[in-house]
Amino acid sequence: MFAGFGILVAMGLGWTLARSVAGQPPFQVATGPGGAVTLSAALAEPRTLTVAARDISFDNKTLNIAGPGLVNFVVSNTGVIEHDFTIDIPKVQIAPRPGQRATGAVTFQKPGTNTFYCSLPGYREAGMEGKLVVGTSLGLLSRGEVASGVAPAAPTPTMVSHASSATPPVRGNQPIQPVMDGAAKVFSLTASVVQWEVIPGVFSEAWAYNGQVPGPVIRVAEGDRVRVKIKNELPESTVIHFHGPELPNSMDGVPDVTQPAIPVGGSFTYEFKATPAGTYIYHTHQNSAVQEPKGLMGALIIDPAPGSAEAVRDAKFDREYLQVVGEFGGYFILNGHGFPATDVMEAKVGERVRIRLINAGQAAHPMHLHGYHFKVIGTDGRPLPEGAIYLKDTLNISPGERYDIKFVADNPGGWVFHCHILSHVTNQGVDPGGMIAVLKVV
Numbered sequence: 374m375f376a377g378f379g380i381l382v383a384m385g386l387g388w389t390l391a392r393s394v395a396g397q398p399p400f401q402v403a404t405g406p407g408g409a410v411t412l413s414a415a416l417a418e419p420r421t422l423t424v425a426a427r428d429i430s431f432d433n434k435t436l437n438i439a440g441p442g443l444v445n446f447v448v449s450n451t452g453v454i455e456h457d458f459t460i461d462i463p464k465v466q467i468a469p470r471p472g473q474r475a476t477g478a479v480t481f482q483k484p485g486t487n488t489f490y491c492s493l494p495g496y497r498e499a500g501m502e503g504k505l506v507v508g509t510s511l512g513l514l515s516r517g518e519v520a521s522g523v524a525p526a527a528p529t530p531t532m533v534s535h536a537s538s539a540t541p542p543v544r545g546n547q548p549i550q551p552v553m554d555g556a557a558k559v560f561s562l563t564a565s566v567v568q569w570e571v572i573p574g575v576f577s578e579a580w581a582y583n584g585q586v587p588g589p590v591i592r593v594a595e596g597d598r599v600r601v602k603i604k605n606e607l608p609e610s611t612v613i614h615f616h617g618p619e620l621p622n623s624m625d626g627v628p629d630v631t632q633p634a635i636p637v638g639g640s641f642t643y644e645f646k647a648t649p650a651g652t653y654i655y656h657t658h659q660n661s662a663v664q665e666p667k668g669l670m671g672a673l674i675i676d677p678a679p680g681s682a683e684a685v686r687d688a689k690f691d692r693e694y695l696q697v698v699g700e701f702g703g704y705f706i707l708n709g710h711g712f713p714a715t716d717v718m719e720a721k722v723g724e725r726v727r728i729r730l731i732n733a734g735q736a737a738h739p740m741h742l743h744g745y746h747f748k749v750i751g752t753d754g755r756p757l758p759e760g761a762i763y764l765k766d767t768l769n770i771s772p773g774e775r776y777d778i779k780f781v782a783d784n785p786g787g788w789v790f791h792c793h794i795l796s797h798v799t800n801q802g803v804d805p806g807g808m809i810a811v812l813k814v815v
């Protein structure tokens with residue numbers, strides 16, 4: 374019976390349990406001291422350093438080379454999308470196809486710290502970067518030094534149970550309450566730099582609205598007068614674009630086209646009438662490939678006007694969940710966290726469940742629900758007419774798209790809802806992780 378299902382035991386114990394399950398440090402792929410791989414100058418010439426590019430991280434954040442000289446890089450792309458391995462000085466770029474390897478050689482003239490990254494738009498900001506440290510050793514080292522310079526064998530990555538669950542200390546998607554100004558609903562956002570705990574124990578710099586990834590849920594009714602005040606505490610200018618609703622051009626949030634970018638320390642107020650009803654996104658539109666993958670996105674929901682056909686439909690749902698899919702800090706995320714810190718969706722047998730699915734990331738994700746076929750009732754915020762509603766159990770959602778899906782929770786048990794690109798259900802290669810959420814029907 375369901376009472377024996379591990380998730381019930383794990384739920385509520387939160388972060389602490391997750392940490393103890395995972396060991397120290399939690400969930401990280403440990404490949405050497407401090408996660409570093411070391412290349413000793415004493416290894417046979419020419420020196421070879423192996424790097425794996427995954428979707429959307431490198432297998433190491435730090436690469437060490439004992440000293441200046443020629444290095445051969447062997448880069449394997451173990452992901453399913455294009456990546457490259459780029460160093461600017463000295464310049465080298467190696468771009469293996471998905472599933473393949475490629476090599477390149479470069480000479481490091483002097484000791485120092487270099488940065489390596491994937492140069493394809495958005496991936497560096499999503500976590501595909503690291504440090505390459507060239508040490509001061511010249512020539513071959515003595516035998517004793519060789520031993521100390523070689524990374525120990527990588528410990529086996531710690532697997533997390535599929536039945537585990539962890540409650541993050543800070544969640545995204547928190548509802549934000551408006552302040553009324555006459556008939557206008559006024560929402561205040563501040564964009565700033567925070568540290569975001571993407572999976573237990575792993576922090577990454579986020580650029581966030583009100584400290585949340587995704588930002589707070591702005592929820593209004595069709596016809597409402599909406600004001601969104603944004604204060605820019607980021608290190609660079611920004612704007613907000615409201616993705617989907619029908620807006621006056623001046624409120625579309627495209628820098629230099631519809632407004633000047635909001636400078637560092639500056640503010641701007643967007644104002645529009647909420648229409649039509651639907652599931653939408655708000656996100657930055659300035660330096661987008663950098664700012665949005667760092668977390669500047671959130672959900673905008675416009676509820677239908679009372680008495681409309683859509684309002685009658687919506688009144689029939691017993692449960693509503695939001696799943697914002699994307700990538701952050703080298704991890705695949707649902708609502709700002711990778712598994713096991715993803716949200717648990719609960720329903721009682723027989724309840725009617727709606728999920729609003731939003732892709733605020735940079736890759737397509739085929740989202741699969743176990744145990745059910747669901748009905749796609751809305752695309753990009755707008756309801757499908759009765760005859761166009763269709764059944765799916767796997768729904769591919771591209772960047773910027775939204776789907777509204779519904780099902781009757783008539784099949785009890787713990788069911789997973791996950792991306793079916795299987796590297797996306799890992800935390801940097803460690804399975805299970807990433808884009809897995811649990812639906813618990815009791």
Ligand SMILES: [Cu+2]
Nearest residue numbers: 738792794797
């Ligand atoms: Cu995916």
